[in-house]
Structures are given as C-alpha cells and as structure tokens.
Amino acid sequence: MARAATPAITALLAAEVPHEVLQYEHDPRNESFGEEAVEELAAIEGVAPEQVFKTLVVAVPDGLAVAVLPVPAKLSLKAVAAALGVPKATMADRAAAERSTGYVIGGISPFGQRKALPTVVDASALHWDKVLCSAGKRGWDVAVHPQDLIRLTNAVVADIRA
Numbered sequence: 001m002a003r004a005a006t007p008a009i010t011a012l013l014a015a016e017v018p019h020e021v022l023q024y025e026h027d028p029r030n031e032s033f034g035e036e037a038v039e040e041l042a043a044i045e046g047v048a049p050e051q052v053f054k055t056l057v058v059a060v061p062d063g064l065a066v067a068v069l070p071v072p073a074k075l076s077l078k079a080v081a082a083a084l085g086v087p088k089a090t091m092a093d094r095a096a097a098e099r100s101t102g103y104v105i106g107g108i109s110p111f112g113q114r115k116a117l118p119t120v121v122d123a124s125a126l127h128w129d130k131v132l133c134s135a136g137k138r139g140w141d142v143a144v145h146p147q148d149l150i151r152l153t154n155a156v157v158a159d160i161r162a
Contacts, residue, residue: 038072
C-alpha cells in the first residue's frame with residue numbers, strides 16, 4: 001500500500017473508513033484557517049459552512065482534549081468540560097497542541113493524532129450525511145460520515161457551541 005499523505009489519511013485508510021479528500025489553495029498569510037476552509041469549500045457544490053468542522057485542542061485538569069465543532073460556531077469551554085466530566089477546560093497552548101497532536105495549527109485533524117486525546121464532537125454533526133474536517137495539513141480537508149468521525153475518535157457527542 002502506498003504511504004498516505006498525512007497521518008489522518010493513514011488512519012482513515014487503516015480503519016477502512018470511506019472518505020473523500022478535498023484540497024484547496026491555502027494562503028500562507030491567512031491565519032483564519034477555519035474561515036478560509038469554509039470559503040474555499042463553499043465553492044464545492046452542496047457544502048454548507050456548518051458542515052465544515054474545526055478541531056480545537058483544549059487543556060483540561062489531567063492533560064489535553066479535542067473539541068470538534070462547526071467553523072462558524074464559538075466553542076463553549078464550559079460545555080466541553082461538562083461533556084468530558086471535568087471541572088474546567090481552557091484553550092490549549094499552541095505549542096502544546098502541536099506537540100501532542102503532531103499537526104500544526106490550522107491543520108490539526110481529529111484523526112491520526114500522535115497521542116489519542118479525549119474528544120467531544122458537537123451534536124450538530126449528526127444532522128449531516130457527511131462532515132468535513134482537517135485532513136492533517138493546511139488546505140486539506142476530508143469528508144466523512146459523522147458516525148465514522150465519532151467512532152474513529154471514540155468521541156463523546158454533546159452540544160458544545162456557545
């Protein structure tokens with residue numbers, strides 16, 4: 001088998017999860033990675049902004065965790081903490097997020113992370129037949145069935161939008 005382009009794609013192939021890799025031209029000057037993905041992927045027929053999900057790393061008392069939610073939504077740290085059964089959550093330090101996941105900010109995928117982290121997927125994912133999230137590289141997204149996202153990341157499903 002040929003080597004996949006990213007650890008996220010490797011993980012999807014290994015788990016035999018049906019997926020589609022979507023690529024767009026990432027502007028290196030753009031730091032609004034989620035918004036860029038929404039704008040670029042909206043050009044693909046039928047992709048709604050709420051269907052494109054961002055992967056955020058949060059700090060919890062015993063380490064790090066992952067929150068996956070629609071790009072247009074704001075994250076409720078209180079809701080993430082409740083879903084994970086911890087007293088509090090804060091946004092993780094950029095360096096800690098990159099070191100733990102093995103990905104750079106703007107390319108953090110919920111799949112194929114260096115260390116599997118507790119994950120919460122926003123309940124709105126269940127409204128779609130497919131959701132898009134980072135494929136592990138800026139400018140690369142992967143479309144998967146929400147149940148595959150939840151299963152492969154062992155995620156808890158909760159409403160984590162503010």
